[in-house]
Amino acid sequence: MTIAETKISGRQFMYSIICFIQASAILNAFISNITYQESWLVVIFAFIIFIPSVFMYGALINRFKDKNLIQIIIQIFGPVLGRIISVIYLIFFLSITMFNITDLTDITKTSMLPTTPYIILVMMCILITAWAVRSGLRVLTIYSKMYVFLASFIIILSIIFLFNVIEIGNLFPIFSLPLKKYVQGIHILNAIPFGELVVFLLIAPNVQMNKKQTYKYFFLGASIGAFSFFLTVLRDISVLGETFGMFVFPSLVAFRLIRITEAITRIEILFIVILIILLIFKISILYYVTVITVSQIFNLKKYKNIVLSVGFFLMTAAIVLSANSIQHTLAAQNGAPFIWVTLQIIFPFILLLISLIFNIKSPKEESK
Amino acid sequence: MFSFIRRKLKYLRNRPKGPKDEFTYSFLSNNLRDNIHNIQSIFGNSADIVIRNFTFGKDSSYEGALVFVDGLVDNIFISRSILSPLSDWKDTLESKDNLIEFIEKQILQNPEVKRLSTYDDAISDCLNGNTILFVNDCDTCLSISTKGFEKRAVTEPQSEAVVRGPREGYTENIRTNTSLIRRKIKSPSLRIENYVIGEKSKTNVALIYLEDVVNPDVLKKLRSRLKRIKVDAIFESGVLEEYIEDSSFSPFATIAYSEKPDVTAANILEGRIAIVVDGTPFVITVPMLFIESFQSAEDYYGRNLYTYLIRIVRYVAYLIAVFGPAFYISLVNYHQGLIPTTLLVTIINAREGTSFPIIIEIIIMLFAFEIMREAGIRLPRPMGQAISIVGALIMGEAAVNAGLVGAPVVIVVAITAVASFLIPNQSETIPVLRIFVLILATFAGLFGLVIGLLAILIHLASLTSFGVPYFSGFTRYNQDSIIRTQLKSMTKRPEGIAKNNIVRRGSNMKNYSIKENEAEDRVGVQI
Amino acid sequence: MIVIGVIYLLIMIMDFYPIIKHKKVKHLIINLMFIIPGLIFLFLAAKGIIVKSWITIIWEFLKSLGISY
Numbered sequence: 001m002t003i004a005e006t007k008i009s010g011r012q013f014m015y016s017i018i019c020f021i022q023a024s025a026i027l028n029a030f031i032s033n034i035t036y037q038e039s040w041l042v043v044i045f046a047f048i049i050f051i052p053s054v055f056m057y058g059a060l061i062n063r064f065k066d067k068n069l070i071q072i073i074i075q076i077f078g079p080v081l082g083r084i085i086s087v088i089y090l091i092f093f094l095s096i097t098m099f100n101i102t103d104l105t106d107i108t109k110t111s112m113l114p115t116t117p118y119i120i121l122v123m124m125c126i127l128i129t130a131w132a133v134r135s136g137l138r139v140l141t142i143y144s145k146m147y148v149f150l151a152s153f154i155i156i157l158s159i160i161f162l163f164n165v166i167e168i169g170n171l172f173p174i175f176s177l178p179l180k181k182y183v184q185g186i187h188i189l190n191a192i193p194f195g196e197l198v199v200f201l202l203i204a205p206n207v208q209m210n211k212k213q214t215y216k217y218f219f220l221g222a223s224i225g226a227f228s229f230f231l232t233v234l235r236d237i238s239v240l241g242e243t244f245g246m247f248v249f250p251s252l253v254a255f256r257l258i259r260i261t262e263a264i265t266r267i268e269i270l271f272i273v274i275l276i277i278l279l280i281f282k283i284s285i286l287y288y289v290t291v292i293t294v295s296q297i298f299n300l301k302k303y304k305n306i307v308l309s310v311g312f313f314l315m316t317a318a319i320v321l322s323a324n325s326i327q328h329t330l331a332a333q334n335g336a337p338f339i340w341v342t343l344q345i346i347f348p349f350i351l352l353l354i355s356l357i358f359n360i361k362s363p364k365e366e367s368k
Numbered sequence: 369m370f371s372f373i374r375r376k377l378k379y380l381r382n383r384p385k386g387p388k389d390e391f392t393y394s395f396l397s398n399n400l401r402d403n404i405h406n407i408q409s410i411f412g413n414s415a416d417i418v419i420r421n422f423t424f425g426k427d428s429s430y431e432g433a434l435v436f437v438d439g440l441v442d443n444i445f446i447s448r449s450i451l452s453p454l455s456d457w458k459d460t461l462e463s464k465d466n467l468i469e470f471i472e473k474q475i476l477q478n479p480e481v482k483r484l485s486t487y488d489d490a491i492s493d494c495l496n497g498n499t500i501l502f503v504n505d506c507d508t509c510l511s512i513s514t515k516g517f518e519k520r521a522v523t524e525p526q527s528e529a530v531v532r533g534p535r536e537g538y539t540e541n542i543r544t545n546t547s548l549i550r551r552k553i554k555s556p557s558l559r560i561e562n563y564v565i566g567e568k569s570k571t572n573v574a575l576i577y578l579e580d581v582v583n584p585d586v587l588k589k590l591r592s593r594l595k596r597i598k599v600d601a602i603f604e605s606g607v608l609e610e611y612i613e614d615s616s617f618s619p620f621a622t623i624a625y626s627e628k629p630d631v632t633a634a635n636i637l638e639g640r641i642a643i644v645v646d647g648t649p650f651v652i653t654v655p656m657l658f659i660e661s662f663q664s665a666e667d668y669y670g671r672n673l674y675t676y677l678i679r680i681v682r683y684v685a686y687l688i689a690v691f692g693p694a695f696y697i698s699l700v701n702y703h704q705g706l707i708p709t710t711l712l713v714t715i716i717n718a719r720e721g722t723s724f725p726i727i728i729e730i731i732i733m734l735f736a737f738e739i740m741r742e743a744g745i746r747l748p749r750p751m752g753q754a755i756s757i758v759g760a761l762i763m764g765e766a767a768v769n770a771g772l773v774g775a776p777v778v779i780v781v782a783i784t785a786v787a788s789f790l791i792p793n794q795s796e797t798i799p800v801l802r803i804f805v806l807i808l809a810t811f812a813g814l815f816g817l818v819i820g821l822l823a824i825l826i827h828l829a830s831l832t833s834f835g836v837p838y839f840s841g842f843t844r845y846n847q848d849s850i851i852r853t854q855l856k857s858m859t860k861r862p863e864g865i866a867k868n869n870i871v872r873r874g875s876n877m878k879n880y881s882i883k884e885n886e887a888e889d890r891v892g893v894q895i
Numbered sequence: 896m897i898v899i900g901v902i903y904l905l906i907m908i909m910d911f912y913p914i915i916k917h918k919k920v921k922h923l924i925i926n927l928m929f930i931i932p933g934l935i936f937l938f939l940a941a942k943g944i945i946v947k948s949w950i951t952i953i954w955e956f957l958k959s960l961g962i963s964y
Binding site: 108112113116120121124125127128131132135136138139142143266267269270273276277280 | 702703705706808811812813814815816818819822823825826829830839
């Protein structure tokens with residue numbers, strides 16, 4: 001039943017989580033035009049609210065060792081109902097993969113390649129991630145440590161280079177917005193960078209770690225990731241000030257202000273290249289999870305045969321999606337968090353509750 | 369009846385390890401004439417097979433015959449060590465049964481003699497340079513080692529020249545090569561296993577490893593892969609490499625080669641297995657890691673601090689060799705902002721006279737370079753130099769003047785080419801990867817370059833060499849990868865390669881100058 | 896837009912799953928399940944037809960219920 005894979009180490013799992021959140025850091029535009037200069041505050045609150053969810057995920061992983069989210073759902077709800085719920089999850093995973101692909105291509109187009117056709121970028125992205133997914137989880141996560149170091153390096157370096165532009169005064173005033181805006185900001189943050197960690201429930205069975213380590217690595221990963229997200233937001237706000245909410249990708253604008261020498265005008269491209277690597281990593285994780293979900297729903301032993309067709313679907317869907325990206329962004333900002341959070345936090349919580357009440361465990365532990 | 373069973377058992381024990389050949393495993397007969405006749409018919413009267421009949425003993429009562437291949441044996445040695453003792457022996461034995469045993473034990477002074485009982489063994493030994501001695505009324509023969517063919521002396525290797533370090537290199541002879549390794553590692557746990565591969569060529573292949581260090585999984589895999597080979601001939605270790613490697617479609621070689629015994633010995637000490645193939649001076653070692661390509665013997669013989677620098681230079685050179693043209697093309701085509709403005713003006717000026725798009729320019733130059741390189745390698749050395757002068761000076765200059773390519777492209781291709789010579793072990797991967805990344809960068813600039821980089825990384829991560837991850841050694845184990853640490857602190861063998869016996873040297877060797885200074889201080893305090 | 900895909904998926908699961916056991920057929924059907932909607936999308940994109948994302952649809956639905964920012 002379980003998909004045969006070589007197991008990855010707990011540390012790699014942690015680095016993957018950090019990298020996953022760091023990749024989302026560039027997309028902080030989700031809250032920038034809602035909470036403006038107070039976004040950094042919202043990040044802190046959002047993470048504090050998210051902490052219980054981290055432990056909830058950890059508990060779920062520990063309770064169902066060797067089982068991923070879809071297998072848990074099927075075990076608890078039975079084959080028919082379980083599969084219907086799994087299909088909802090599948091659509092969810094497909095969607096977030098697609099959104100990340102569109103984000104990646106948007107960033108690339110706006111920052112580096114304004115004239116290249118959209119389809120070439122999407123195709124390249126899909127081909128490379130499909131190759132990574134086909135190579136297995138070990139290959140997928142092996143470079144996560146390197147990516148984390150690269151991303152941290154970029155954050156620190158950009159702060160150093162932007163030091164003369166940073167104004168601490170830009171971070172204030174605080175608590176000046178209506179309460180509803182804070183709630184919305186926290187809600188979105190819990191859905192988009194943090195709540196997406198739900199995908200690691202599908203990877204966890206292939207990770208070698210004991211019960212204590214599960215909590216430790218999951219929490220460390222999430223908090224380090226959140227901290228770098230916080231740093232990014234802090235940097236962008238302090239550099240851009242009131243204009244922070246006006247841009248689609250504030251980080252790109254912040255990078256654009258970097259001046260090392262007068263001769264080189266577009267040094268930010270080198271920074272963006274690294275962010276693109278991170279986003280490709282995130283997409284490949286999401287892609288892997290999607291494929292795993294499909295193969296779990298249909299009870300396949302090997303997932304490699306369906307990678308390319310799923311990729312083709314993602315590619316075409318991303319192209320169609322990009323045609324009305326403004327409406328999509330609006331919908332993702334205002335409507336999506338309600339559905340997202342249901343799937344990411346509330347539903348796993350219900351699963352945990354049911355399994356606790358009815359004492360359902362994975363069969364391996366019962367036999368012991 | 370019993371003697372037949374004994375012979376059968378003896379035959380089964382001595383059965384050769386190689387694949388079955390066309391001659392049948394029939395036993396020698398008692399009659400000398402029959403034996404000689406059969407041998408002659410098997411060889412088909414080949415011109416280089418010499419059969420020397422002679423008589424010996426009291427009143428020349430015994431008949432004998434020597435069979436050997438002319439050119440593979442030392443003629444003087446045969447007459448001195450076989451023929452003259454036999455003719456000096458003027459005596460007789462009571463029974464004829466133990467004549468051959470008597471000759472083996474008392475007459476011959478040759479250090480290596482064995483008794484054979486089948487045609488098959490006799491013929492394969494004969495073809496390996498041994499002399500076969502048949503005696504009348506005996507159903508066994510003696511195989512006497514008289515190898516003495518022409519061979520090259522141990523000279524300085526052509527492909528791996530060093531400024532400092534041993535200058536001996538392998539030769540084409542397998543025995544010389546194994547002895548060169550044995551001379552470096554005088555440990556009794558050094559094992560040499562012999563294999564015979566190739567149905568026609570019967571090439572001798574030797575595995576060399578340290579029993580207590582080697583990873584048994586790798587050894588098991590290697591043995592089974594070697595046994596599975598069924599080919600006509602193996603002439604070079606590169607041929608063998610392709611038959612036993614993990615993924616032959618990959619541009620990366622997952623088996624290392626060397627021409628220097630000290631390099632092979634160091635690899636064996638780290639737990640690798642060396643494979644020596646008869647007839648080639650290139651010895652291959654498995655398993656190989658990617659970082660091995662960036663290590664050179666001189667890194668360990670020179671100053672430590674300098675090797676930091678030279679290692680980093682090698683890695684940078686590799687990156688330039690693979691990504692140089694792609695980076696240039698993406699800068700000029702897509703990201704002009706990354707080029708300093710004054711340089712950009714120069715590049716635009718240089719490109720004014722040219723008519724082709726930049727990708728065509730680069731491809732022309734890369735292609736021309738590959739042509740010249742290939743011509744330079746194959747030609748005799750003085751001519752090769754002439755080619756490089758023509759190529760470098762005349763063609764580069766003329767191409768720019770004629771408006772075929774811009775001057776910056778010539779510089780980029782030249783730097784790329786020179787950089788690729790720094791890493792000879794990866795020289796076969798570089799052109800392939802370069803073209804791949806170049807195409808991606810043409811389509812999508814730096815984004816394409818990043819995609820190419822990730823593709824290479826993914827491929828590297830999924831490669832294995834005999835089950836050992838090819839791209840490992842960077843993260844888990846840093847004593848000898850991007851930088852070479854001090855030899856004193858290099859206490860462990862690479863983890864994936866030597867599985868059981870990880871520690872290679874004691875960690876009690878401190879920095880002596882500090883220790884002695886401390887001692888002096890203590891003395892000072894006491895006074 | 897993805898709604899098409901959703902319905903499609905549901906029908907496929909309910910219908911074929913218990914019946915088809917052969918591995919290759921199963922893989923083929925799953926592959927087709929993704930390729931056919933993909934081709935439809937490609938066709939739509941080529942025609943320039945803008946399709947509503949299912950998130951947009953749900954958002955509008957939620958907005959009509961009053962759950963929205």
